[in-house]
Amino acid sequence: MSEARQALRNRLRTLATDPSSAPMLMGVLNITPDSFSDAGQWYDRHRAIEHGLAMAEQGAELIDVGGESTRPGADPVPLAEELDRVLPVIEALASRGIWVSIDTLKPEVMRQAVAAGAVMLNDVTAFADPQSLDVAATSGCAVCAMHMQGEPRTMQRAPHYADVVGEVRGYLAARAAALVQAGVPVDAIMLDPGFGFGKTLAHNLALLRGLPALRELGHVVLAGLSRKSMLGRLTGRHVTERLPASLAAALMALDGGARVLRVHDVPAHVDALAIWRAVRHDIYQDMKP
Ligand code: HH2
Numbered sequence: 148m149s150e151a152r153q154a155l156r157n158r159l160r161t162l163a164t165d166p167s168s169a170p171m172l173m174g175v176l177n178i179t180p181d182s183f184s185d186a187g188q189w190y191d192r193h194r195a196i197e198h199g200l201a202m203a204e205q206g207a208e209l210i211d212v213g214g215e216s217t218r219p220g221a222d223p224v225p226l227a228e229e230l231d232r233v234l235p236v237i238e239a240l241a242s243r244g245i246w247v248s249i250d251t252l253k254p255e256v257m258r259q260a261v262a263a264g265a266v267m268l269n270d271v272t273a274f275a276d277p278q279s280l281d282v283a284a285t286s287g288c289a290v291c292a293m294h295m296q297g298e299p300r301t302m303q304r305a306p307h308y309a310d311v312v313g314e315v316r317g318y319l320a321a322r323a324a325a326l327v328q329a330g331v332p333v334d335a336i337m338l339d340p341g342f343g344f345g346k347t348l349a350h351n352l353a354l355l356r357g358l359p360a361l362r363e364l365g366h367v368v369l370a371g372l373s374r375k376s377m378l379g380r381l382t383g384r385h386v387t388e389r390l391p392a393s394l395a396a397a398l399m400a401l402d403g404g405a406r407v408l409r410v411h412d413v414p415a416h417v418d419a420l421a422i423w424r425a426v427r428h429d430i431y432q433d434m435k436p
Contacts, residue, residue: 152266152287155246158208159289160334162367162406167428171407172416173248174199174207175373178232183218184374184386184411192232196239203245206417209267211409212236212260213250217271217344219303229256237263248291254278261286271295271344273322274329284330291337291369292322296345303345311350312357315340320364337407339369343376351377355396358403370400371409373416394419402427 161168178195180187189195199210214232215224224232233249233256241247241264248267249260254276257268266288273292274280283290294315296306308314319338326336340354340361355372362368372378378392379385390412397408397416401423410416425431 149264149266149287151241151244151246151264152289155209155266155289156332156335159337159367163334163365166404167424167430169424170401170405170420171209172207172413172420173209173211173369173407173409174202174205174413175409175411176202176210176212176236177216178212178214178236179216179224181218181221182213182216183376190232192235195236199236199240199245199247200243202413203240205413207410207413209246209248209407210240211248211250211267211269212240212265214256215251215253217250217252217299219299219343221299226253226255229253230259234259234263237265241265248289252276252279254282257282257286261288267291269293271299271341273319274326280325280329280331283326289335289337290326290331291339292319292326293339293369293371294318294341294344299344306345306347306350308350311346311353312360315354316357316360316364319361319366323364323366333366337367337369338364339371342370342372346377348377348380351375355399355403358400358405362404367407368403368405369407369409370397370405372396372400373408373410373412390415398423 176199180190189198212233214229237247247265248269249265250269252272268288269291271293323336342351373393374389378389382392
């Protein structure tokens with residue numbers, strides 16, 4: 148296993164076992180023309196690389212590179228196109244020692260991303276494709292399995308649950324078991340309730356409240372709340388004006404036991420984390436301005 152993959156695995160173990168250790172920020176890097184929050188902003192490869200470097204410099208320990216939008220109603224992207232978007236960016240960032248996660252549901256994209264230096268696989272279908280399970284098991288990468296009801300094109304039409312927290316927890320437990328069965332080490336597996344993926348506002352709020360129940364599964368919990376439409380629904384704010392709401396939600400996720408936050412605005416979340424850790428764990432630096 149590469150040194151970087153081993154280092155990330157060690158970091159995950161610390162996150163899982165020491166609640167006072169610094170939470171981890173994952174910076175979002177969408178190389179897409181149609182993502183919900185930053186459509187087209189980083190579509191140019193050189194700008195994408197610069198933005199990835201900047202987020203790492205600002206305090207993101209992981210950069211989550213995606214070449215296919217999963218926003219509600221998004222159209223699938225052909226394999227060749229997705230590879231062309233993500234591979235040069237992964238190579239550029241990984242060659243500078245930055246931890247890169249690949250956000251994809253295609254096993255072939257995972258495979259080639261790993262060859263290009265990715266150290267983590269982030270799959271919104273929770274490795275539903277057996278070939279993806281195979282890549283997860285053989286690559287030595289950390290993995291994130293996310294819950295989604297339905298599929299991106301239709302998931303927001305009529306989400307339905309009898310007990311959203313119980314069902315998401317049961318699903319994630321089953322996917323973690325499938326990953327372990329395939330050969331992925333337990334401590335390489337992160338779980339994510341998938342805010343906004345086949346969920347109403349009430350479902351999303353119940354899941355945010357219910358994070359401790361997911362944490363009980365024993366895996367590192369990752370939360371992606373940044374700029375999501377649930378925050379727009381609660382504040383009436385456009386996607387470009389959701390930073391304050393994102394920070395509030397991020398802090399509540401940390402209180403619920405989330406240990407990794409997937410965010411667009413890294414510097415603001417670094418500050419929020421500093422306050423959270425100082426108050427909750429009495430760990431801080433006195434940085435008088
Ligand atoms: N959310 C998005 C994409 N990938 N992965 C995980 N693990 N958790 C999430 O909550 C999550 C995710 C959607 O956000 P974004 O990447 O900003 O938009 P888009 O899918 O439109 O590219």
